[in-house]
Amino acid sequence: MNTTGINRPLSVLDLATVLEGQTPADAFHNSLRLAQHVEKLGYKRFWMAEHHSMISVASSATAVLLGYIAGGTKTIRVGSGGVMLPNHAPLVVAEQFGTLESLYPGRIDLGLGRAPGTDQITARALRRDHVAAAHEFPEQIQELQHYLSADNTGPVRAVPGEGLDIPIWILGSSTDSAYLAAVMGLPYAFASHFAPAQLHAALKIYRQQFKPSEYLDKPYTMACVNVIAADTDAEANRLATSFYQMFLGVIRGKLRKLPPPVDSMDGIWNEYEYAHLQQMLTCTFIGSKATVDTQIRQFIDVTAVDEIIVTANVYDQDARLKSYELLRSLFA
Known part of the structure; x- marks a missing residue:
């Protein structure tokens, strides 16, 4: 294992994952516990993602949940990874995140996505008569930036929000x-x-096409990866079976909460499902500190991303905290 720490900021993406036998309320408490833990370890950000109509993901009311996390922490940046903007009026998002930034100044990030974060039936329920909202994503971002600008003199104002520094x-x-x-x-x-x-294609396009702005003078990239670390490769691979089982539910169209780990996935997935899952989870790093260290370094060497954000679906919450602790020890 390389003795020089990886020189990259390290962050967390959390989905308030609901465990089998638990409720969304339990998931919220688990998320806060994780945020407090990684804050002490020196992680840079704690992001949560908007999803809907998924029994395993409780972060649907993302802005509300971010207030709970920010209120229970002191220094770590808290943000959305992300808010699915076509599901919302830009003014409402400006007001929500303006409120968060007013309460927790200098700590709020606003990540925006265009996907619905759910299936098409639920997307229609969210967007009602505005089913083409995703095609207006660039205009929606500009509208949101207008509301957050200190120069906004129009008849519609985001209060709070206007003039605040919300990346x-x-x-x-x-x-x-x-x-x-x-x-x-x-x-x-x-x-x-x-x-x-x-x-890789997206990173290349972004870097080649990047135009400096008032917000950023050069490209800045972050990639999200799955990491499950433990004392041994065998232990990490056993912990990962919870993640595999939950992901199988996505492939099969039968969503489920995060289940306990099993000793073997043999007989649980078939050959096609295994191949499909491996393809979707290419950027998944599982093992001991030494194993994960090698995998993460190879990923950074190939992608040259500026920051790593990590998600870990582990059933045992103490093991999940330890996974993030082991990972953090690899970074400078």
Whole structure:
């Protein structure tokens, strides 16, 4: 294992994952416990993502939950990874995050995505008569920036929100978002933890097309990866079976809460499902400190991302905290 710490900021993406036998309320308490833990370890950000109609994910009311996390921590940056902007009026998002920034100044990030964060039926329920909202994503971002600007003199004002320094990030899992982040001169975060196929193409496009802006003078990239670390490779691989089982539910269209680990996945997945899952989870690093260290360094060497954000779906909460602790020890 390399004795020199990895020189990158390290952050957390959390989905308030609901465990089998527990409720969303339990998930919220687990998320706060994790945020407090990684804050002490020196992680930079704690982000939460908007999802809907998923029994395993309780972070649907993202802005509300971020207030709970920010209120229970002191220094770590708290933000959305992300808010699915087409699901909301830009003014409401400006007011919500303006409120958060007013309460917790200098600690709030606003990551924006264009996907609904759910299935199409639920998306229609969210967007009601505005089903084409995703096609207006660039205009919605500009409207949101207008409301947050100190120069806004229009009849519609975001109070609170106006004039506050709330960094906006563009999130994506395809090359479309890379073009948008580049032309707008905004930092770019890629969802390689579940959609790795276009990661390298998107990073290349973003860097080549980037135009400096009042927000950012050069490209800044962050990639999300799955990491499960333990004392041994065998222990980490056993912990990962919870994650595999939950992900199988996504592949099969039968969503489930995060289940306890099993000794073996044999007989649980078939050959096709295993291959599909391995393809989706290319950016997943599981093992001992030494194993994860090698994997993370290889990922950074290939992608040259400026920051790593990590998610870990582990059933045992003490083991999850330890995974983040082991990972942090690899970084400078």
